[in-house]
Amino acid sequence: MSGTVQRRGLVDVGGVDHAAVARSSRSWGWWFVAEHRIRSMRSYVASWVAIGVGSPFLFLLGLGVGLGLLVDANQGAAGVDGVPYLTFLAPALAMATVMQTASQENTYGVFGGFKWFPMFFAMNGTPIGPAHIVIGFQVSVLVRVLLPLVAFVLVMVLFGIGSAAGAILLVPIGLLLGAAVGFAVMSWVATQTEDRGQLSFIERFVVVPLTLFSGTYFPLETLPWFLHWIGWISPLWHAAELGRAALYGAALAPGMALVHVGYLVLLAAATCLLSIRTFRRRLDR
Known part of the structure; x- marks a missing residue:
């Protein structure tokens, strides 16, 4: 056959070693999926950059500086948690933005990959498998x-x-939070086959309440005792506590630091496995 060459038992068509491509996909399939989505982001990169860069200034200036002046005036020299309100608020705001972004991307993005533009089924028709798709x-x-x-x-x-060094540590903490929230949202959205408005529930009844009751704007201890459990199960609270310890040295026992990190890692790992299981079930039908 013209254009077909037999080599080492493999058939190459048009000079392409398809067996090598398949092996590469099985090893690096997760990166191919990630690259595909990253390239697709170019269509809205301007708004992405504008919102991503502008939001921190607006949030910190509006809530941190504006509201912070009133809080610091009432709290006196002690401030909140022993620091000015802006310092107390900044790491939690950063983590809240991470949670919101990861949740939004994993809501309609995951649902659309099954329903509206079924790219997950197309990917699954190649050597790329469900685990690659989920992780990528x-x-x-x-x-x-x-x-x-x-x-x-x-x-x-x-x-x-x-401290500048403490601020830099917020990056790995935020990425761990993003993975935990992202996999958790994905594991639920992947089970939804029809959009009857329930996808918006994540933002309204999960993200917003967790932002309000996870010690973001005030210490968790200031809430009534019967609401503390919301913070304890909230990945945002665990990340915010780690962020405050990193940024300005908020009191945090080593044991509690391990609890915070362990909770986020466990949540990410468990919901990642759950997502892979759900993806495999839907894609292999």
Whole structure:
């Protein structure tokens, strides 16, 4: 056959070693998925950059400086948690933005990959498998999360909020939070076959309440005792506590630091496996 060459038992068509391509896909399929989504982000890169860079300035100036003046005036020299309100608020705001971004990307992005533009089924028809799709998709979400996270860090360094080294540590903490929230949302969205408005529930009844009741704007201890459990199960609270310890040295026992990190790692790992299981079930039908 013209254009077909037999070599080492493999058939190459048009000079392409398809067996090698298949092996590469099985090894690096997750990166191919991530690259596909990252390239697709170019269509809205201008708004992505504008929102990602502008939000930290607006949030920290509006809530941190504006509201912070009132809080600091009432709290006196002690401030909140022993620091000015802006310093207390900044790491939690950065983590809240990470949670919101990871949640949004994994809501309609995952649902659309099955329903509206079924690229997951097309990917599954290649040597790329469900695990590759799940992990690759989440890697692309972390890239999306990285811009606002780095912007928050730069604003903190520029404004002299906390220590510069501590601000940099917010990046790995935020990426861990993004993975935990992203896989958790993905594991549920992947089970949804029809959109009857329930996808918006994540933003309204999960993201917003967790932002309000996870010690973001005030210490968790100031809430009534019967609401503390919301913070304890919230990945945002665990990340915010780690962020405050990193940024300005908030009191955090080593055991509690391990609890915070362990909770986020466990949540990410468990929901990642659950997502892979759900993807495999839907894609192999």
